[in-house]
Amino acid sequence: MTNTHTYMPNQSDWLYNDRGIIKWFGFFMSDHTEKMNQDERQYSPIDQQPIQQDSMTVSMLLHFAISTTNVATITITSVNTDKQHLTYQGEIDEIDLTSVTIINNFVPTKISLDQIMNVSVENW
Known part of the structure; x- marks a missing residue:
């Protein structure tokens, strides 16, 4: 019986490790990131505004x-x-009849309850 498989590729063809697309990933990633940032800047901040919560929901979430x-x-x-609407993030320190005090990096900020539009709590 004779061997019918006589094709032997050139040694350089099977020794060369072509990285193909891998060598272009850095280029694609930077362009992709730039495009994503550009798209993010195009959207109007008004479209991303949080919903207005009623005072009962705000009070419940603060407590x-x-x-x-x-x-x-x-x-x-x-x-x-x-x-863009201003946001404050931190731990609630104090709530009184007219305001709430929120602490971020040991800096307290007093916010009037009338100004609060939305409250979200982590692990809610």
Whole structure:
């Protein structure tokens, strides 16, 4: 019986380790990241605004956050120069009839309850 498989590729063909697409991943990743950042900047911040919560929901979430010492994120009605609502994140320290005090990096910030638009609590 004779061997019908006589094809033998060139030694350089099977010794060369072509990295193919792998060598281009760094280029693609930087371009992809740039495009994603550009797309993110194109969307209007107004489209991403949080919903307005009623005062009962805000009060309930603030009391939950203070009783469990969970981190809370408070969004207020004031907007910055980019037309995004200002947010504060930290632990709720104190709640009184007109304001709430939130602490972030040992810096307390007092926020009027009338200004609060939305409250979210981690691990809720």
